[in-house]
Amino acid sequence: MKIGRTVRLLTDNKRKESLNDTDEKRKIIISIFYQIDENLNETKQAYYMDIFHPCQEELIKRFAGKKNLAGQKVSERYLKSININTYNNVPISKKEILYPVIIYSPGLGMDRDSLIYNIEKLVSEGYVVFTLGHIYDADFTILPDGEIVEQAKHIANSTLEEKEQLIDIRKEDVLFLLDELKILNSEDELMKEKLDLNKIGIMGHSLGGAAIFKAASEDTRIKAVIMLDGSLQHFNLTKDILEEKRLYTPFLNFRRGTIDYAEEMKKAIEFNADKMNGEEFKKRIVMRHQTLIGQIRAQKELYEYLAGYKSFIKLKYSEHLTFTDWPVIYNQEMENEILPIKEAHEIISEITVRFYNEFLCGVEGDYRNFINSNRCPQICIISKNGESLK
Template sequence: MLKTLLAAVLAVTPMALPPPTGAALIGTVSVHLVDRSRPDPWVAGEPARELMAQIWYPARSVRGHRRADWVSPGVAARINPPDSGYALPVTHGYVGAPPARGWHPVILYSPGLGMERTAGTALVEDLVSHGYVVVTIDHTHDANLVEFPDGRLAEAAIPPPASPEEERALLDKILGVRVADTRFVLDELRGLPLAKAMDLSRVGMFGHSMGGAATAQTMAADRRVRAGINLDGTFLGPVEETGLDRPFLMLGSDTHGDEQDETWVRMWDRLRGARYWLELEGSAHLSFSDFQVLLHQAGLPAEQTEPMIGAIDGERSVAVQRAYVRAFFDRHLRHRDGRLLDRPSPRYPEINHLP
């Protein structure tokens, strides 16, 4: 499905992500991390788990630094051949720009199943422009494509399940791998040069779809993560029974994030910290990714796009999500008021407060 979506995105040029709303300049670097304590869980013969992560941070200056592409060169070549005549988006982050002074709260991001770390760039950039460091994670062989610094491209390698029982076991394994990946990345941050810009006593996490499930389970496994957001993802794993005692936001589409998903109902009753359940009217599952704006820009007919990204205007959808995601982390990582979370707002009538 992801290849079909990417083909649709490439139908129009140029593509662009909405500009961030904050005042901070944005720097970004990609890092290659190797966990030698475990073999790759998806490809036999790979003795260590290799990951790519990307750190987005407030920058002191961007002079002399180029803007980062939406995806790496090798991935871009696979999804957009040179003779296609189309251009993928360019981000608002600058590669290797010097970090701004100060210690910034850190937020981890995990994308949906089969998606790359770049899938939530519009939300990531906005958080950074308001003073956060955001670390996005590629889950190798789960993501469609991951490019390493030496040019190797790791492709998706999760086997298809043969039965409903196998499917549940496979989803549990995917979740476990993602939690292990995330905790390893969090361990490694202290040893990176950019650690001087990170306040690792204030860590949050958010994710879309499987990344939302991974956020909840990571919080259950690792108390370093103080607050989390699930963007339209079905809950999985032991956290469904144990629940969470720290702040959690469930932000879903009006086709998924309500009583139609029984895991959201169960999880709501097991959230013992500050809890929020919001629904974005007119949205659909992929509204919580960059495809919300890119597919609209492609000019595809509504009958093709609405099942994926809903009927809501793409730019408006991103603006609403940015406001609520930032309000949540501002309240629970920075102790700001976050009053937007407490009651319906006339500025954002698209948001319903549940239950």
């Protein structure tokens, strides 16, 4: 199915931008993905470059020549050849229906539209997807007029505490968009009277996963939550658990393959050993240690904190970026030399659609029956009792 995409630049006049030194108000850029007009005869091929409109060549400038995990350089020719099914600024479907809404927040530094494979699947199944661009947090942001906003200088080397501040900023971005949906649904020339605001789901990857968790904990308009390998090290739920505070919203915690502390620390040491001086190296390794310990601790706390339907699963033989388009951009066909990226993306898309079908749209058993049927051997149920949550 061909998918439509349009971009909106929103301004939160209640917040001052805190990631730069200007007095500007906080701006949030969103992409909206939707089903296109059934009568539209769109014959040209869409390419991944198109999501960088009106600066399509930025994809080449940013990624051509970089090496993937196999040590192969990404070619300009390859980047220009990546096909997608998403078309910019085409008419929306004329069907007189309301579409359930999914809001997506990406990982630190990631482009808002870095899950095209998953977005296209969700839209083809009847959802409208809003992706949130967190300006000055993303590596770069292309505004509708072609201006390119670079990442704030301190973001790349931010501490755990600074990342927690970013999570709070992102949470506020999510809550702001929730308010804006009502306006878009009543006034926007494309989205007017198209959105079912009683069916809002949310999804986030990495740091975005932590942000959407915070948003869901504060706003009951969010009816279903999917966290894709979320940054659990930033969770501290001990006090909430002691005070018997709980989240009842249906929740899917979808993780990468097993996190082995010793193996992950070995990778961190080898990766950073020749790239920085002694103090910076020590700081980076200590941060990695804190991250790993925090993830293991927080996942157990999260299991106890969630009081509604909860599902903790992992995708075998996958890595953190498996959940994104990065392996596609880097022409990386395999992950861990076992699970093909195409297969991984098909599984992730199937799981996310089924979860929202059941817990956002009321399709009885769609997700639970699939998970319990063993039809997908690459999926492992992490725990049913909060133990062994690696």
